[in-house]
Each structure stands twice: as structure tokens, then as C-alpha cells.
Amino acid sequence: MADGEEKTPRGYHDLGGLPAGPVDRSEHVLEPWEKRVDVLCGILVDRKRRLMTIDERRDAIEGLGEDAYNSMKYYELWMAAALKLVLDKGILTRDEIDGRVDEIRARLGLEAGP
Amino acid sequence: MSTNVDDHDHDHARTFVPDEEDSLGQYAIVEMAVRELLIEKGVFSADEFRQGLEVFDKAGPHLGARAVARAWTDPAYKESLLSDGSAAVKEFGVDMNLTELYVVENTPRVHNVIVCTLCSCYPKPLLGAPPDWYKSRNYRSRMVREPRAVLAEFGTTLPDGVEVRVHDSTATMRYMVLPMRPEGTADLTREQLEALVNRDAMIGVTVVPAP
Incomplete structure (x- = not known):
């Protein structure tokens, strides 16, 4: 099907076949926080918990908006999506998260968050 | 951060490597x-x-390499790896969790390569975390339209008669390429074969070079 004749508008995550530049083959060693996000997200979808599915997480990432999709780091997108899902599903509340984030920032001697 | 000695207990409450907090x-x-x-x-x-x-x-490419070297040297294992990948890699302690592993075999006529155009799906329990380029816009966009051009960027040029098959992964379907065993390896042990196999060959962007 030619471009412009597609029945469903293409989502900004749906990159297959689009023109793009050369592949940047730089290697990146994951930072500790990136590993922690990966492992936490893995636990949320594992067969013991099944608190969410991998598809739900991808859908939530795509729901963050095109600007976020194109500007946030990979594991920031993962964590933002997982956070949205634990809130939407009522597993945790916004107040619980905000309170704990403030507490952790204080514990680490960091400035108050955004 | 204060270095006051009164902060000593506070410091012990940390659950991550010191100095990481700045980043x-x-x-x-x-x-x-x-x-x-x-x-x-x-x-x-x-x-x-x-x-x-x-x-x-x-997790890391060494686990995938183990499955590849075993398949090269054990026809029955190769058959099980190709027919039920998730079950076959359990033998090496790899748990694909709720995803299915599909192993696709390179032959003199067919070269396979994997991608995830929609996100970054990858057989992580078997190969470790994907390289950044696998998750990149350029790889995801182009691999399904001009695979030979992308392969050439990885230094891989296939003979004209070879068919290229691109496998687009999903949340629950993960692929690994079973590369061809290179020439001149008849006398190598399984461990020596394992050492030849690398991550990119199991993604399919390269082939396993002869030793």
C-alpha cells in the first residue's frame, strides 16, 4: 500500500519502512538505575505477579505522547509507562508515590524533584 | 552532600553504589x-x-552461543531448538518467562535477521540486553525496507542468490538466528565453537567468521 493510502493512521512508534539514516553502532553499557528499571519492570510482568503485560507497557509508552517518545531516554519511557500502569490499576496511589519520592530525595541529599 | 560524621547512619541507609546519586x-x-x-x-x-x-x-550472548554450538554439534538438539526454542534453551537455565522463542536457521540459501519495528522486543533472557542500535529509530525503520543496505553497514555482504528474511518481533514472539557454522571448524570442540559465536551473528546482522 502506498504512503497516504493507509486506512489507519501510522502511530509515531510504528517505524517499519520509514526512511531513516545510517545505524549508529555505538555500544552503551547500562547504568545501574537502568538495570533496576529493567528488573522492576520484569517483575511486574512475570508469571508470578502478572500485574501488567508487556503489551500494556508498550501501549502505555506509546500513550506518553510523541514528544516524550522522541526525547526521553529508553528506560525513562519504561519507568514512566510502568508508573502510569501501577497508578491506573490502583496498585499504588499518586500520594504514596509522591510522598516516597520526596522521602528518597531527602534521604539521598538531593534537591526536591520537579 | 554533607560529610558530617553525624550523617554516618544516614549513609548506611543507601541501597546503591556511592556517588551514583549525582546522576x-x-x-x-x-x-x-x-x-x-x-x-x-x-x-x-x-x-x-x-x-x-x-x-x-x-544473561548475555554467551548463553545464546552455547545453544548455537550445541545445535552445530548435536542434530537432535538442533531439531528441538528449531521446533521449540523456549524449551530447548531451558537446558541452559534460560527462562523465556511468558515469551516464546523462535530460532530461525541460516543456510547457504537463506539469511535471517531480527528486528522489532514497534519497540525493542529481543530475546533478553538468552542474549542479554539488546544493543542500543537495535532499539534505534534508524535500525527499526530501515531493516524491513532495505535489509541489504543495513547489513552492508555492519560489513555483511551476501551473495545475490541468498534470500534475506527479516523477522519482526512482538511482545510475546522473540527470535534468535542460528548462524551457519563456518568452514574450517570440523576439528573444534563445542567450547571452541561457542567462543566463535557472537551477539551480532545471533541477531543476524553479521555471520560467524571462520577462525
């Missing part, structure tokens, strides 16, 4: 908050989280 963004803090709250609610234990980190650190 922690908001989502790194959110991860800690969600993790702590879920542990307190009994959704999982701190020990389960630690085990998860250990499994993450232990």
Missing part, C-alpha cells in the same frame, strides 16, 4: 519509590529483586 534522574528515583512501596506491600521481596538483578547480569 540519578527523576525516573531513577521513581523506580526506587515504586520498588520500596511494592516490597512493603508484599508484592515481591527485596530478595526477589536481588535475584532479578543477578539473572539480568548473568
Whole structure:
């Protein structure tokens, strides 16, 4: 099907076949926080918990908006999506998260968050 | 950060490597908050989280290489790897969790390569975390339209008669390429063969070079 004749508008995550530049083959060693996000997200979808599915997480990432999709780091997108899902599903509340984030920032001697 | 001795107990409350705090963004803090709250609610234990980190650190291309070298040297194993990948890699302690592993075999006529155009799906328990380029816009966009051009960027040029098959992964379907065993390896042990196999060959962007 030619471009412009597609029945469903293409989502900004749906990159297959689009023109793009050369592949940047730089290697990146994951930072500790990136590993922690990966492992936490893995636990949320594992067969013991099944608190969410991998598809739900991808859908939530795509729901963050095109600007976020194109500007946030990979594991920031993962964590933002997982956070949205634990809130939407009522597993945790916004107040619980905000309170704990403030507490952790204080514990680490960091400035108050955004 | 204060270095006052009164902060001594406070320092011990840390659960991560010292000095990391300067580089922690908001989502790194959110991860800690969600993790702590879920542990307190009994959704999982701190020990389960630690085990998860250990499994993450232990996964890597060496696991895939083990399956490849075994398939090269054991026809029955190769058959099971191609017919039920998830079950076949369990033998090496690899748990694909709720995803299915499909192993696709390179032959003199067919070259396979994997991609995830929609996101970054990858056989992580078997090969470890994907390289950044696998998750990149340019790889995801172009691999399904001009695979030979992308392969050439990885230094891989295939003879004209070879068919290229591109496999687009999904949340539940993960692929690994079973590369061709290179010439001149008849006398190598399985361990020596394992050492020849690398990550990119199991993604399919390269072939395993002769030793």
C-alpha cells in the first residue's frame, strides 16, 4: 500500500519502512538505575505477579505522547509507562508515590524533584 | 552532600553504589519509590529483586552461543531448538518467562535477521540486553525496507542468490538466528565453537567468521 493510502493512521512508534539514516553502532553499557528499571519492570510482568503485560507497557509508552517518545531516554519511557500502569490499576496511589519520592530525595541529599 | 560524621547512619541507609546519586534522574528515583512501596506491600521481596538483578547480569550472548554450538554439534538438539526454542534453551537455565522463542536457521540459501519495528522486543533472557542500535529509530525503520543496505553497514555482504528474511518481533514472539557454522571448524570442540559465536551473528546482522 502506498504512503497516504493507509486506512489507519501510522502511530509515531510504528517505524517499519520509514526512511531513516545510517545505524549508529555505538555500544552503551547500562547504568545501574537502568538495570533496576529493567528488573522492576520484569517483575511486574512475570508469571508470578502478572500485574501488567508487556503489551500494556508498550501501549502505555506509546500513550506518553510523541514528544516524550522522541526525547526521553529508553528506560525513562519504561519507568514512566510502568508508573502510569501501577497508578491506573490502583496498585499504588499518586500520594504514596509522591510522598516516597520526596522521602528518597531527602534521604539521598538531593534537591526536591520537579 | 554533607560529610558530617553525624550523617554516618544516614549513609548506611543507601541501597546503591556511592556517588551514583549525582546522576540519578527523576525516573531513577521513581523506580526506587515504586520498588520500596511494592516490597512493603508484599508484592515481591527485596530478595526477589536481588535475584532479578543477578539473572539480568548473568544473561548475555554467551548463553545464546552455547545453544548455537550445541545445535552445530548435536542434530537432535538442533531439531528441538528449531521446533521449540523456549524449551530447548531451558537446558541452559534460560527462562523465556511468558515469551516464546523462535530460532530461525541460516543456510547457504537463506539469511535471517531480527528486528522489532514497534519497540525493542529481543530475546533478553538468552542474549542479554539488546544493543542500543537495535532499539534505534534508524535500525527499526530501515531493516524491513532495505535489509541489504543495513547489513552492508555492519560489513555483511551476501551473495545475490541468498534470500534475506527479516523477522519482526512482538511482545510475546522473540527470535534468535542460528548462524551457519563456518568452514574450517570440523576439528573444534563445542567450547571452541561457542567462543566463535557472537551477539551480532545471533541477531543476524553479521555471520560467524571462520577462525
